Amino acid sequence: MSDIQIMEKTRLTVLREMQLFIIVWLGQLIALIGSSTTAFALDIWVYNRTGSVTQFALVSLFNTLPLILISPIAGPLVDKWDRRKTMIFADVLACLGTIAIGVLFVIGRLEVWHIYLANTFTAVFMAFHTPAYTASTVLIVPKQHLNRANGLMSLMYGISLIIAPTLGGVLLSIVHLQGIILFHVSAVFIAVVSLMLVRFPEVSTSDVATAKSSFLSEATYxxxxxxxxxxxxxxxxxxxxxxxxxxxxxxxxxxxxxxxxxxxxxxxxxxxxxxxxxxxxxxxxxxxxxxxxxxxxxxxxxxxxxxxxxxxxxxxxxxxxxxxxxxxxxxxxxxxxxxxxxxxxxxxxxxxxxxxxxxxxxxxxxxxxxxxxxxxxxxxxxxxxxxxxxxxxxxxxxxxxxxxxxxxxxxxxxxxxxxxxxxxxxxxxxxxxxxxxxxNVSNAVAMATPAAGIAADTASSQNDAVSLIS
Missing domain, CATH: 1.20.1250.20 (MFS general substrate transporter like domains)
Known part of the structure; x- marks a missing residue:
């Protein structure tokens, strides 16, 4: 077997072993491009509306502050909940703030403070999404590929940094703010579908994770x-x-x-x-x-x-x-x-x-x-x-x-x-x-094979969809 064939076989093996992660990653990449494009368009709208650098900077503050404040509360809950469903809920609920901005813009009632409020609302749910996404990586990626998975996550942010400003500028001139928000919602829908197509392995519980404790100790754990x-x-x-x-x-x-x-x-x-x-x-x-x-x-x-x-x-x-x-x-x-x-x-x-x-x-x-x-x-x-x-x-x-x-x-x-x-x-x-x-901790917590993770039966997917709605 030639060196080229060996390299190709190695690449195929890596892709197969990271198949679950790549499906989720692609969905999250599309959602991130949608949210980054919307954020760019809203930044431009705020600056054009106010001409104030301070108010422009406050948009970022309202995106960041809830993450800092909510994270100690979100972490214990993420450990108790199903991480895949947590990501789905967070993606869907965070999108509601963007939808509200789109409705206010269409009826001509959008104000700057609405954007601050919507950003705060979105950031609260992203405080749940981020640790759930990060913590789920070790469940669906073999240990030897963790650096590759983390590199792909950095790559995801790099792609959004390049695409979002250009795409936002083009879409603003063609479909305006309401069209960008529709694009954002569509991108989130794709991310949610990608999550519903896969199954994450179960996390084994331990005494430290299941012991009865106060809310304060959970938050500071x-x-x-x-x-x-x-x-x-x-x-x-x-x-x-x-x-x-x-x-x-x-x-x-x-x-x-x-x-x-x-x-x-x-x-x-x-x-x-x-x-x-x-x-x-x-x-x-x-x-x-x-x-x-x-x-x-x-x-x-x-x-x-x-x-x-x-x-x-x-x-x-x-x-x-x-x-x-x-x-x-x-x-x-x-x-x-x-x-x-x-x-x-x-x-x-x-x-x-x-x-x-x-x-x-x-x-x-x-x-x-x-x-x-x-x-x-x-x-x-x-x-x-x-x-x-x-x-x-x-x-x-x-x-x-x-x-x-x-x-x-x-x-x-x-x-x-x-x-x-x-x-x-x-x-x-x-x-x-x-x-x-x-x-090293064991990531053999019921590490499912990619085929087992993707081959979820239709009845199970329907049950998940019902549980999401309820």
């Missing part, structure tokens, strides 16, 4: 679980730091790029960064990652610091774009490797609670980057690096002065701090040896 395992807690905090950096870079990117190019070219630059995320996710899904995930995390975080430092070094659009492109290229590797460690070390029957807390911490870190690094750039570093600024005669002689150089200096500092943080994290033995000190 994810925290106590991580605190009892310092290596995992360190991993979550290390991962959250990358979200913080991404938030800070996002808030710096637009004003910094506009120092070089017009608004019309800005979209091209942002699309390049979306391509970087897509490429990183594709790389992990094909490559499968390192055998020791923690080394991939350390290495990519270290490289991230170098790339951020280089991005701010000179007043050059090419250097900045190349540095930030490479930074975003590493992020799917960090996130997928982190997720793989968590999936291997956290028992499947408590993953809903633990992943909900992990998601809340990471979600909180992202806007924290916005609200700390943004003002630092505008109020502190830009004045320092102005033509007559305090640092113009020293550092300014090396990296340049004027508009944008304060943000460049801030990027260099973030890069250095990221390198230092990674070095300190490497010296922490609980994190460095987390894959050795904690045992």
């Amino acid at each position: 994810g925290f106590t679980y991580l605190i009892a395992r310092p290596g995992l807690l360190g991993l979550v905090l290390f991962s959250a730091s990358s979200f913080y950096i991404v938030g800070g870079i996002n808030v710096i990117t637009i004003p910094l790029v506009l120092n070089f190019v017009s608004v019309s070219f800005l979209g091209t630059i942002l699309s390049l960064f979306g391509i970087a995320i897509l490429a990183g996710g594709l790389l992990v899904s094909i490559w499968g990652g390192l055998e020791r995930n923690i080394y991939a995390i350390y290495g990519c975080m270290l490289l991230s610091g170098v790339f951020i430092f280089v991005a701010g070094l000179q007043p050059s659009l090419v250097i900045f774009t190349a540095g930030i492109f490479l930074f975003f290229l590493t992020q799917p590797i960090v996130s997928s490797s982190t997720q793989a460690v968590m999936q291997n070390k956290v028992e499947p029957n408590v993953q809903g609670r633990v992943f909900a807390i992990k998601g809340a911490i990471e979600a909180a870190a992202f806007p924290l980057g916005y609200i700390t690094i943004g003002p630092l750039a505008e109020k502190v570093f830009e004045p320092l690096m102005a033509t007559n600024g305090s640092l113009a005669g020293s550092i300014g002689q090396i990296i340049g002065v004027g508009s944008g150089r304060g943000m460049g200096l801030l990027l260099m500092i973030i890069g250095v701090l990221t390198i230092l943080e990674t070095s300190i994290a490497y010296l922490y033995p609980r994190l460095r040896f987390v894959e050795d000190e904690l045992p």
